[in-house]
Amino acid sequence: MKKYKRNQRIGALMKIFAEKPNYIFSYNYFSEVFNAAKSTISEDVAIVKELVNELDYGRIETISGASGGAVFIPVMGIEEKTDILSELCMLFSQKNRILPGGFIYMTDLFNNPNIVTNIAKIIASEFSNIKIDYIITVETKGIPVAVMSGQKLNVPVAVIRRNNKVTEGATVSINYVSGSSNNIQTMSLSRRSLKENSRVLIVDDFMKGGGTCKGMADMMREFNAEVVGTAVVIETKEPEKKLVDNYLSLLVLNKINEKEGLIEIVPNYKLLK
Template sequence: MKLKRSGRIGALIKILCDNPNQIFTLSYFTNKFNAAKSSISEDIVVAKKIMEDLELGKIETISGAAGGVKYIPFISAEDTKIVLEEICEKLKDTNRIIPGSFLYMADIIYNPSIVRKLGNIFATKFVDEKIDYVITVETKGIPIALMTANVLNVPLIILRRDSKVTEGSTVSINYVSGSTGKIQAMSISKRAIKHGSKVIVIDDFMKAGGTAKGMIDMMREFEADVKGIGVVIATKEPKDKIVKDYIPLLILDEVNEAKGSINIYPNKDLI
C-alpha cells in the first residue's frame, strides 16, 4: 500500500505519540509506509513543525547508529494552569469534605483523563533527568505514577505495604509517618530495581513527608539516585517537611469541616 504525504504524516504522528520517548528508526517507517527514506525525512520535518506550532510536544531526531525519531510530550505552562485550575475547582466542592476534615478525591486521582494530564505535567518537569524508573507506594499514587512512567517510557515500581510471597526475596524498611507518628513498613522485591539507577518518586499526597522519606530510604538500599519527587497535593502546613525539593502540583491550605470551606490552589512555580 502506498500512502500520500498527508496519510504518512498522520500515521507517523499517531505511531510516535502512542509510544512517547521511544525511538523509531527511519527504516521502520520506510517499511511500514512503503516509501523512500527521503520522503520519510521530509514527512518528519513537517510533523515536527506541526507539533511545535500547535504546542503539542516535540519530535526529536537522533543521529548515529542507534538513531531515529522520537516524540517527547510536553505541556505548556498555560495548559498546566488550565488543568490545575480545573482540578482545584472540582476539589473545592464542599460535598467532598469527609468527617475528620479529609477531602474525597478518589474520583479525581483515579480518572484516566485527569491523571494522564497530571502524568504529562510531571514528565515535562522530569524528562531531562533521564531516569530509569518511576517509584510510588501503593495505592492512591499508582495511577498518576503509571501515567508519568508511560510518558517517560520507563518502568513503574510499586512499593508494597507488606511483603508478598509472590515477590520472592524482598527488601523491607520501616519508616515513621510524619503526620501520625506511627511506624509503617514498605517492601519491594530485591529484583525489582537495578543497583545504581536514577529514579523519581511520585505520590498523590504529602503532609509531613514521612512516606516520601521512606521511599528515599528504600532507594538507598538499591544505591539509587532520587532525581526528583512529585506529589499531586502537598499540604501548606507543616511548612518544613521531612523532605526538601519536592514538586507539588497543588497546595492544600485548609479543609474546614465546621465552616464548610476548602482552600486549595495550584503551585505558582508551575504556571
C-alpha cells in the first residue's frame, strides 16, 4: 500500500474537510485512507487545525477518545463577508435587472453555483453554532441556496411544493396568505420529508411581507418541528414590520426606481459587526 508524505496528507486532509464541512471524520477513517498510524494522523490534524486558524477559515474541532475524530467548522471573517456582500449588492442591483411592474430579474444569480456558494457560506457561518436537523425551503428559486447551505452545514433539506405531487406520498397541506399580494396560496410537504420534533432552519430567496416564511413556520407546527432560525437572501426595507420575527437577511432592498432603472440594495450591516 502507498505511503504519503506529510505535505500530501495535509493537502488531502484539507480537501476532505473542505468538501464536507461540519462532518465528523473519525481518525480511523483517515488512518485507512492514508495508510498511517493514528498518532501520525493526530499530528497532521494539529497542523491543519493551526492552518485553518491562521488563515481565518473557521476552526477544526477534535473529539478525543477511542472513537475520536475531527470536524471542520467554517466561520467567515468580517473581511471575506464584506467582500461577498459588496459583490452581491453590485450584482443584484445591476440596472438591466428591472422588469415591468417593478420586479427584479434575479433568477440567473440564484441559479449561479458560485454566487449561491458564497451566499450559503455566509448562512452556514452565521448558523454554525446552532444545532439544526433540517433546512426547509419552498420551491423554486430558493432551492439552490437551501441545498448549498445544507451542504455547508451537513444537514438534509426538505422542499415544500406549491402543488401536491403523486411522487411525494402522503403530504400535509396548508393555506397561507402571501404577505405581498394578499392572495391565499397552498403549500404541501411530504410526511416523510422530516422526522417529528426536528430543529429546522428556514431558508428562502426573497422576503417582502414575510407571508411565505410564516407559512413555512406554520407548516413546521404540523410536523412538531421547532424553527430555530430563518435566513433570506434579500428582504425589502418596506414594510418594515414583517410577519415573522428573528430572521436574518443578507441584503436589504431599499428602493427601486423603475423610471430611472435604479435598484438600491445594501448589505445587512448587522452581519458586519
